[in-house]
Amino acid sequence: MASLKEVRNRIVSVNSTQQITKAMKMVAAAKLRRAQDSILQMRPYAQKLGEMLLTVSSGSESAADSPLKAVRAVEKVLIVVVTSDRGLCGAFNTNIIKATIQLIESKYAAQAAKGNVEIFAIGKKGAESLIRRGFTVNTAYTDLFGRLSFVNAKNAAEEIMRDFSEGRYDKVDIVYNEFKNVATQIIHTDPYLPIVAENQSTKSKKTEVNYIFEPDEDEILAELIPKSLKIQLYRAVLESNASEQGARMTAMDKATENAQELLKDLRLVYNRTRQAAITKEILEIVGGAEALKN
Structure with missing residues (x-):
């Protein structure tokens, strides 16, 4: 059985850990509210722009000439992996x-066997893990969450589009x-490039619409x-940022609950050990008194 000092030290250690996890839960909750507001505002705009x-x-001949719609035989692949910069967020x-x-x-x-699969890492944890597994990883944007903004995400997207247009990758x-x-x-694995137009079955169900482009079709599509x-x-x-804060909040909540259960068990062990020590001392005193009496 552990000594009283050892149990007492463990209680102090677990109590300190519980305070840390509780504070991290509160911080994650505050960040989650801001991240959730951002993604809820972004979703309708992103969906409508994509549609x-x-x-x-x-239905545009000009769009067909865009290098971002070029469908090539898939020889070189780029996978954009979005993870977090820090751990302590569960799985x-x-x-x-x-x-x-x-x-x-x-x-x-087949492409991986030839060494033609590369990783574009957004988030340090994904980059570190995939590098350990032997993948070729671009780590230029692993600190994007530390200064999260549209400008930094735009720069990353421009680099990906430039590499695809130049033929460095055939699929992203x-x-x-x-x-x-x-x-x-919810884990999503979505195609990014090339841009795939609506299939014929979907187009046939929709009413044909004639668009009037202003200033002109080429300029609008080149921007759009x-x-x-x-x-x-x-x-x-x-989406990943909001998911990370939610996962961290849940993980820290579970850690706080587990620490509370562990403290309960440790206090029970402490009280039992203390009671056993007191009982032993009483027995020694009684035994000594009986010996003196005899």
């Missing part, structure tokens, strides 16, 4: 890493967590296509 792009570009990062590896093994195994996918609620995050892709990446980053 507009697909609808307009599907948030682990699930993304597993989904990324599963995507590569199931869809791009993005893996991220979509925020549903505090306890639930890159902007839509930038917004799509920024939305994925905002």
